[in-house]
Amino acid sequence: MAKTILELNNIEKVYGEKVKTKVLHGINLMFSEHSFNAIIGQSGSGKSTLLNIMGTLDNPSNGYVEIDGTRTDRMNKKALAKLRNSTIGFIFQYHYLLPEFTARENILMPHRITQDKVPKAVSDYADELMEVVGIADVKNNLAGEMSGGQQQRTAIARALLNKPRVILADEPTGSLDSETTDRVYELLKKINKTYGTTFIVITHDRRVAEKTDRIIQLEDGFIEMDVTT
Amino acid sequence: MISLKIAARFLFSSKTQTALITIGIAIGVSVQVFIGSLIQGLQNDLIDTTIGNRSQITIQSTQEGELLEDDPQRLDALQNYDSRITVVSRVVESPANIIGDTNAQVLLRGLNFEESDPIYNVDNNITEGRLPESDQEIVLGTTLMEKRNLSVGDSVNILVDPEEGLSAAMTISGVFDLGSASINDTWILTSLENAKALLDVNGLSAYEMQVDDVFDSAAIQESLQNTYPELKVSEWQAQNQDLLSGLEGQSISSTMIQVFVMVSVVLGISSVLAITVLQKSRQLGILKAMGITDGKASLIFLSEGLILGVMGAVLGVLFGLFLAFMFTQFAVNPDGTPVVALYINPPFIALSAVIAASASVLAALIPARKSAKLSVIEVIRNG
Numbered sequence: 001m002a003k004t005i006l007e008l009n010n011i012e013k014v015y016g017e018k019v020k021t022k023v024l025h026g027i028n029l030m031f032s033e034h035s036f037n038a039i040i041g042q043s044g045s046g047k048s049t050l051l052n053i054m055g056t057l058d059n060p061s062n063g064y065v066e067i068d069g070t071r072t073d074r075m076n077k078k079a080l081a082k083l084r085n086s087t088i089g090f091i092f093q094y095h096y097l098l099p100e101f102t103a104r105e106n107i108l109m110p111h112r113i114t115q116d117k118v119p120k121a122v123s124d125y126a127d128e129l130m131e132v133v134g135i136a137d138v139k140n141n142l143a144g145e146m147s148g149g150q151q152q153r154t155a156i157a158r159a160l161l162n163k164p165r166v167i168l169a170d171e172p173t174g175s176l177d178s179e180t181t182d183r184v185y186e187l188l189k190k191i192n193k194t195y196g197t198t199f200i201v202i203t204h205d206r207r208v209a210e211k212t213d214r215i216i217q218l219e220d221g222f223i224e225m226d227v228t229t
Numbered sequence: 230m231i232s233l234k235i236a237a238r239f240l241f242s243s244k245t246q247t248a249l250i251t252i253g254i255a256i257g258v259s260v261q262v263f264i265g266s267l268i269q270g271l272q273n274d275l276i277d278t279t280i281g282n283r284s285q286i287t288i289q290s291t292q293e294g295e296l297l298e299d300d301p302q303r304l305d306a307l308q309n310y311d312s313r314i315t316v317v318s319r320v321v322e323s324p325a326n327i328i329g330d331t332n333a334q335v336l337l338r339g340l341n342f343e344e345s346d347p348i349y350n351v352d353n354n355i356t357e358g359r360l361p362e363s364d365q366e367i368v369l370g371t372t373l374m375e376k377r378n379l380s381v382g383d384s385v386n387i388l389v390d391p392e393e394g395l396s397a398a399m400t401i402s403g404v405f406d407l408g409s410a411s412i413n414d415t416w417i418l419t420s421l422e423n424a425k426a427l428l429d430v431n432g433l434s435a436y437e438m439q440v441d442d443v444f445d446s447a448a449i450q451e452s453l454q455n456t457y458p459e460l461k462v463s464e465w466q467a468q469n470q471d472l473l474s475g476l477e478g479q480s481i482s483s484t485m486i487q488v489f490v491m492v493s494v495v496l497g498i499s500s501v502l503a504i505t506v507l508q509k510s511r512q513l514g515i516l517k518a519m520g521i522t523d524g525k526a527s528l529i530f531l532s533e534g535l536i537l538g539v540m541g542a543v544l545g546v547l548f549g550l551f552l553a554f555m556f557t558q559f560a561v562n563p564d565g566t567p568v569v570a571l572y573i574n575p576p577f578i579a580l581s582a583v584i585a586a587s588a589s590v591l592a593a594l595i596p597a598r599k600s601a602k603l604s605v606i607e608v609i610r611n612g
């Protein structure tokens with residue numbers, strides 16, 4: 001049995017002050033290190049809400065998240081910032097790059113926001129990642145001036161820079177065509193194999209989900225299905 | 230460092246906005262520099278014309294009309310009394326009359342011209358002839374010369390003591406113009422020795438002094454008075470309260486203008502930066518998801534304030550100096566000299582610039598705090 005890197009304990013999420021809507025109903029999940037997991041489910045079933053709670057971007061109404069054995073609800077803001085910087089990598093649905101910076105600068109940003117100096121090893125790694133995701137030829141373009149696919153691949157490289165142990169991705173290929181989608185997933189798989197990074201990926205694409213180690217299906221805030229292949 | 234870099238990039242990416250705020254700050258600073266230099270110039274002008282060529286601290290006998298002993302030791306003591314005292318000049322004076330068709334009331338003053346030169350600068354203000362050299366020589370003011378229809382080389386009879394009928398014939402060696410109608414009309418200057426001989430005295434009427442910074446006169450006067458309780462020490466400020474309150478009024482209005490200019494600059498920057506936080510909330514959300522600390526996120530906006538403030542201040546100082554220069558070129562008297570000689574005071578200008586830059590940072594505090602509070606999830610969800 002592999003070590004658990006991320007654990008959800010009885011997570012509930014309620015939206016609204018007057019009219020309360022419960023969108024997550026006591027979710028319990030454990031994710032093992034080095035695994036590749038897919039979360040599927042209908043629109044509005046609570047996938048994004050759950051992923052954001054896992055990544056400490058949002059707080060659950062009830063329950064708690066444990067990352068690498070530490071409860072995140074007991075961490076202060078500074079510790080959370082450090083956790084987000086070094087242990088977790090995010091890939092959002094709409095690529096979210098900083099448009100004022102070049103592709104390369106965006107990729108180096110997770111390092112630069114904590115340290116002023118960029119050692120050669122980090123700089124080389126950024127170049128390597130750019131080769132891997134195939135954006136080396138546009139690395140000095142401003143993020144705002146790249147195609148959707150290039151931006152998405154830049155975002156992936158950025159999420160990997162600090163060698164996080166977990167990558168949380170919310171429909172990372174949502175805006176890409178099927179051919180590019182396939183290539184991106186090839187890439188994520190390769191990274192999973194090479195660096196042992198744990199992936200938790202939301203997708204509505206069953207074809208993609210079927211190629212992963214485990215499929216978790218949400219429905220109206222409950223776990224409808226959880227299969228390990 | 231990264232905060233500064235991100236701040237610079239944010240500012241650079243919205244050039245028009247950046248340029249507008251910078252110009253706004255620059256205009257504020259230039260108004261400060263210009264108004265400040267103008268008012269200080271005016272004040273210096275006023276102070277200079279009022280007391281620049283006067284005794285600023287005067288030591289006399291407590292008894293009116295009584296003379297002081299002309300003691301070289303005392304002169305020496307006064308000259309070395311305080312390094313802020315720049316001039317000590319001995320004078321003996323007496324009311325007198327020029328005997329002629331009308332008896333004009335004048336003031337005969339005996340000076341050591343070398344000693345008194347820093348105060349009255351008679352030497353450089355001789356319009357005709359020269360300073361008295363030998364005994365029995367005097368110089369008169371332009372107005373008196375005209376009124377009495379005298380010319381250089383003429384001899385006049387001067388009556389110094391009507392009761393005893395003490396009088397002497399003096400030769401006019403030159404004419405002075407000390408820039409004041411009343412002085413030019415009433416003063417007759419001669420050497421200290423000549424005046425003593427003429428008045429048949431051996432003492433002094435007063436020691437006249439000037440100080441480095443004219444506003445130090447009160448403090449020095451007090452200290453001198455304590456050292457010489459048997460003498461009467463007076464200083465210009467006590468005798469020029471009107472001038473002082475006028476100057477103060479000017480200073481206050483100048484400060485008010487500067488404060489209001491700064492307040493509007495601060496409000497301007499603050500509101501523009503608040504909008505910037507909204508514009509960049511998406512970027513902030515990304516940075517926070519990446520693990521930037523709230524402190525560094527706030528620092529981005531403080532840095533924006535600093536960059537804008539420094540650029541605005543530098544530009545403003547240059548523009549203010551340019552305005553000042555144009556003013557001295559175009560606001561001129563018929564003879565080409567500027568109406569007001571602006572006083573360019575580097576410490577004041579540096580202070581204006583530093584205040585503007587700090588005010589900009591201060592103005593960025595509210596947006597910076599706002600950025601720290603921004604929740605990542607709002608941005609990610611609404612992206």
Ligand SMILES: Nc1ncnc2c1ncn2[C@@H]1O[C@H](COP(=O)(O)OP(=O)(O)OP(=O)(O)O)[C@@H](O)[C@H]1O
Pocket residue numbers: 015016021023041042043044045046047048049050610
């Ligand atoms: N801020 C909010 N306030 C109120 N309700 C919200 C809020 N955010 C999400 N919800 C609701 O919570 C439920 C779950 O939303 P969530 O975004 O997690 O769904 P999802 O599974 O990611 O859907 P999709 O596939 O469309 O992205 C939805 O019914 C949504 O309307």
Ligand SMILES: [Mg+2]
Pocket residue numbers: 047048049170
């Ligand atoms: Mg979603």
